[in-house]
Amino acid sequence: MAARKEGECCEDLRRERAKCSFNKEELTYLMDGGKDKTLHRRKIEDIFLADPEFLDPIRPEYMSHEERYNNELRKACHMIRKFNENEDMQQLVGEMEGIRSLMGSGLGVALTKDGNPLALHFVMFLPAILGQGTVEQQGYWMSRAWTGEIIGTYAQTELGHGTFLRGLETTATYDSNTQEFIIHSPTITATKWWPGGLGKTVNYAVVMAQLYTQGKCHGVHPFIVQIRDEETHQSMPGVTVGEIGPRLGMNTNDNGFLRFNQYRIPHTNMLMKHSQVLKDGTYVKPANDKLSYGTMVFVRVAICFDAYRQLQRAVTIATRYSAVRHQSELVPGEPEPQILEYQTQQYKLLPQIATVYGIMFAANDVWNTYNEVTGNISEGNLAYLPELHALSCGLKALSSTDATNGVDVCRLACGGHGYLATSNLPRIYTTTTAAITYEGENTVMWLQVARYLIKSYHDAQKGHRLQQSVSYLTTQSASAHATADLSNTALVAAYKQAVSVMVSNAAAHLQDHISKGAVFEKAWNSCSVYLVKCAQAHARYYTCEKFVDGVNRAELSEGTRTVLLRLCRLYLIYHITINQGDFLRSGALTGGDISSLEKEMADILAALRPDAVSLVDSFDIHDRVLDSSLGSWDGNVYQRLYNEALKSPMNQTDVPQGYYKYLRPLMKANL
Numbered sequence: 001m002a003a004r005k006e007g008e009c010c011e012d013l014r015r016e017r018a019k020c021s022f023n024k025e026e027l028t029y030l031m032d033g034g035k036d037k038t039l040h041r042r043k044i045e046d047i048f049l050a051d052p053e054f055l056d057p058i059r060p061e062y063m064s065h066e067e068r069y070n071n072e073l074r075k076a077c078h079m080i081r082k083f084n085e086n087e088d089m090q091q092l093v094g095e096m097e098g099i100r101s102l103m104g105s106g107l108g109v110a111l112t113k114d115g116n117p118l119a120l121h122f123v124m125f126l127p128a129i130l131g132q133g134t135v136e137q138q139g140y141w142m143s144r145a146w147t148g149e150i151i152g153t154y155a156q157t158e159l160g161h162g163t164f165l166r167g168l169e170t171t172a173t174y175d176s177n178t179q180e181f182i183i184h185s186p187t188i189t190a191t192k193w194w195p196g197g198l199g200k201t202v203n204y205a206v207v208m209a210q211l212y213t214q215g216k217c218h219g220v221h222p223f224i225v226q227i228r229d230e231e232t233h234q235s236m237p238g239v240t241v242g243e244i245g246p247r248l249g250m251n252t253n254d255n256g257f258l259r260f261n262q263y264r265i266p267h268t269n270m271l272m273k274h275s276q277v278l279k280d281g282t283y284v285k286p287a288n289d290k291l292s293y294g295t296m297v298f299v300r301v302a303i304c305f306d307a308y309r310q311l312q313r314a315v316t317i318a319t320r321y322s323a324v325r326h327q328s329e330l331v332p333g334e335p336e337p338q339i340l341e342y343q344t345q346q347y348k349l350l351p352q353i354a355t356v357y358g359i360m361f362a363a364n365d366v367w368n369t370y371n372e373v374t375g376n377i378s379e380g381n382l383a384y385l386p387e388l389h390a391l392s393c394g395l396k397a398l399s400s401t402d403a404t405n406g407v408d409v410c411r412l413a414c415g416g417h418g419y420l421a422t423s424n425l426p427r428i429y430t431t432t433t434a435a436i437t438y439e440g441e442n443t444v445m446w447l448q449v450a451r452y453l454i455k456s457y458h459d460a461q462k463g464h465r466l467q468q469s470v471s472y473l474t475t476q477s478a479s480a481h482a483t484a485d486l487s488n489t490a491l492v493a494a495y496k497q498a499v500s501v502m503v504s505n506a507a508a509h510l511q512d513h514i515s516k517g518a519v520f521e522k523a524w525n526s527c528s529v530y531l532v533k534c535a536q537a538h539a540r541y542y543t544c545e546k547f548v549d550g551v552n553r554a555e556l557s558e559g560t561r562t563v564l565l566r567l568c569r570l571y572l573i574y575h576i577t578i579n580q581g582d583f584l585r586s587g588a589l590t591g592g593d594i595s596s597l598e599k600e601m602a603d604i605l606a607a608l609r610p611d612a613v614s615l616v617d618s619f620d621i622h623d624r625v626l627d628s629s630l631g632s633w634d635g636n637v638y639q640r641l642y643n644e645a646l647k648s649p650m651n652q653t654d655v656p657q658g659y660y661k662y663l664r665p666l667m668k669a670n671l
């Protein structure tokens with residue numbers, strides 16, 4: 001494997017690597033969660049990537065829509081077969097963590113390129129059964145689903161409603177005479193629309209539908225519904241299912257549509273961990289009616305990990321390319337410099353490297369909170385559910401937005417070549433940006449965070465104790481920043497003060513509207529642009545705090561700590577400078593402070609510059625996972641670009657068919 005070997009690279013990258021001031025492996029271990037995990041990951045990568053079955057006959061971009069789907073399905077099924085091959089492999093892949101890597105932006109993107117048709121089976125169908133099913137239901141369905149005997153998806157969104165779940169129209173009406181639920185799509189807008197794998201791949205789905213029993217609607221609940229025959233794969237009578245057509249990206253996920261016509265399923269197919277319908281039709285309420293949204297909370301947390309992994313790939317490509325690419329004159333008469341010498345190029349790329357770490361530390365923290373809170377829930381303690389909901393919404397929105405913007409900055413930083421499919425930046429972008437919409441559209445997620453902030457603020461006013469992530473809202477004095485202390489601790493305190501003041505202003509704006517006669521919901525809408533800003537500032541503060549804590553806690557040698565501290569400092573300062581209005585208006589920082597920080601940022605960019613290539617090397621991304629003509633380990637950019645162009649089917653003949661059909665008749669028209 002050429003991807004990680006020293007010494008097999010071009011002169012530019014060799015010189016860059018020689019400048020490294022820290023221990024790369026230490027950072028790799030930190031990101032993987034320990035040396036054992038790094039070795040484990042590399043072992044899995046080596047086994048899967050050595051398998052020729054995962055190679056594409058030609059670039060997927062040259063295939064038809066259906067060929068692309070079949071090609072990815074072939075590899076996805078091989079992946080699962082390989083996974084099930086023997087117990088050693090299952091242990092090696094390591095349950096959820098391995099699945100995350102195989103389905104998401106780790107190894108997964110090297111195996112299936114533009115969306116895995118089986119992704120939703122692992123990412124949502126299995127977690128929905130685990131999170132929403134009783135122990136007996138888990139026993140029955142998991143044993144069939146884990147091995148791939150049945151394949152499922154998560155069918156929630158409809159043509160008419162994605163965000164507003166209470167507005168879903170699919171119904172599940174209990175018939176106590178036959179002990180069945182009747183699943184029905186009463187209108188065109190009730191058609192399920194978007195679920196991954198639904199189009200042609202799955203034969204089962206967890207369908208979210210309005211539950212009716214004894215003449216009463218009890219809101220949205222999960223049901224396991226068979227979509228296709230287990231033998232013939234034909235759609236079941238009463239079910240209409242198909243694929244929704246080409247998308248911006250993720251085109252081999254076979255996102256689908258689904259309609260039901262009075263379709264009956266057994267009573268046992270309602271997932272009944274949190275609420276039940278007894279055989280006689282009696283409804284038993286859950287401890288909290290949002291527990292049926294639990295699968296989404298899990299996936300929102302998982303998306304944060306996926307987001308920074310995507311950004312890692314993009315910034316690795318763009319940084320290596322920037323060390324190989326020479327352009328223009330920095331000093332007249334001197335050789336053209338590497339474009340990485342330009343401060344503006346450093347300002348594009350280095351904050352993206354810092355962002356990877358910021359999201360990683362925050363995501364680790366939210367993942368721990370998720371495990372703790374779900375553990376508490378199973379013991380009947382739901383006190384921390386609102387905090388988990390707000391944290392997962394906030395970090396999902398922040399990580400997907402930052403990663404998407406960062407990937408595009410990386411694409412633009414590669415000039416024209418970044419626009420080529422073989423750079424892989426377009427595909428990384430279209431995959432990453434999808435996460436802004438799926439699993440809760442980000443504006444909607446921000447407004448959920450804002451709702452929690454305003455509620456917490458009012459609780460603080462009443463003297464109630466606040467949950468940890470918002471405890472700073474109890475102290476929202478707007479006193480001007482007095483000292484010249486600009487340490488990391490002081491900057492995190494400034495972030496807190498800025499959000500605190502913003503939330504208190506938002507609460508005052510809301511009150512103002514209400515005093516003038518507006519109902520709360522209308523007042524809320526009138527303040528919602530500002531409320532979104534509060535939520536964004538809160539999620540940023542949280543990420544900064546976790547970044548600082550994470551670096552302080554990490555066990556690192558001095559050189560490695562120094563470089564990570566620089567990245568952390570860059571992250572803190574970068575976001576202050578681009579949101580300086582919030583800090584100035586709240587009195588958290590002065591104009592003088594911000595000028596000092598700007599100057600310091602320029603120094604940090606220069607200090608990090610020699611380590612830039614080594615920093616992305618320490619992400620330890622295999623060339624096959626990068627899949628880029630611009631970003632490979634060896635830096636052999638121009639030859640790769642040229643070789644890839646030669647592979648275009650259009651270059652297999654000198655004169656294209658189109659010439660004889662269209663161009664020649666036009667060119668020779670006057671002869």
Ligand SMILES: CCCCCCCCCCCCCCCCCC(=O)SCCNC(=O)CCNC(=O)[C@H](O)C(C)(C)COP(=O)(O)OP(=O)(O)OC[C@H]1O[C@@H](n2cnc3c(N)ncnc32)[C@H](O)[C@@H]1OP(=O)(O)O
Nearest residue numbers: 100104119122123163164165290293302306389438439440
């Ligand atoms: C296994 C490994 C994994 C690997 C992962 C690898 C990742 C990469 C994978 C790549 C593959 C691609 C995957 C693609 C997956 C996409 C799937 C989907 O989009 S699926 C479709 C995804 N679709 C969406 O995400 C839809 C988005 N929409 C929604 O989630 C909801 O409708 C809503 C939250 C916006 C409102 O809900 P509504 O019922 O109207 O509620 P109200 O506003 O009236 O608030 C009432 C109260 O409830 C509270 N509360 C709310 N939620 C929760 C919660 N979860 N909990 C707790 N509390 C919650 C709220 O705070 C409030 O509290 P309070 O203030 O009163 O105290």
Ligand SMILES: Cc1cc2nc3c(=O)[nH]c(=O)nc-3n(C[C@H](O)[C@H](O)[C@H](O)COP(=O)(O)OP(=O)(O)OC[C@H]3O[C@@H](n4cnc5c(N)ncnc54)[C@H](O)[C@@H]3O)c2cc1C
Nearest residue numbers: 154155156157161162163194195196434438439440441443
């Ligand atoms: C690639 C991809 C994969 C997907 N996979 C699945 C899947 O497997 N299963 C599944 O069930 N679904 C899936 N979805 C659907 C996805 O979850 C929804 O698209 C998403 O939840 C947004 O809902 P919507 O499309 O109805 O957007 P809308 O809610 O219609 O949003 C449109 C606009 O309205 C705004 N808006 C809506 N409500 C509010 C509000 N209350 N306040 C302020 N602004 C608001 C939004 O901010 C947005 O700007 C997928 C979507 C994509 C793109």
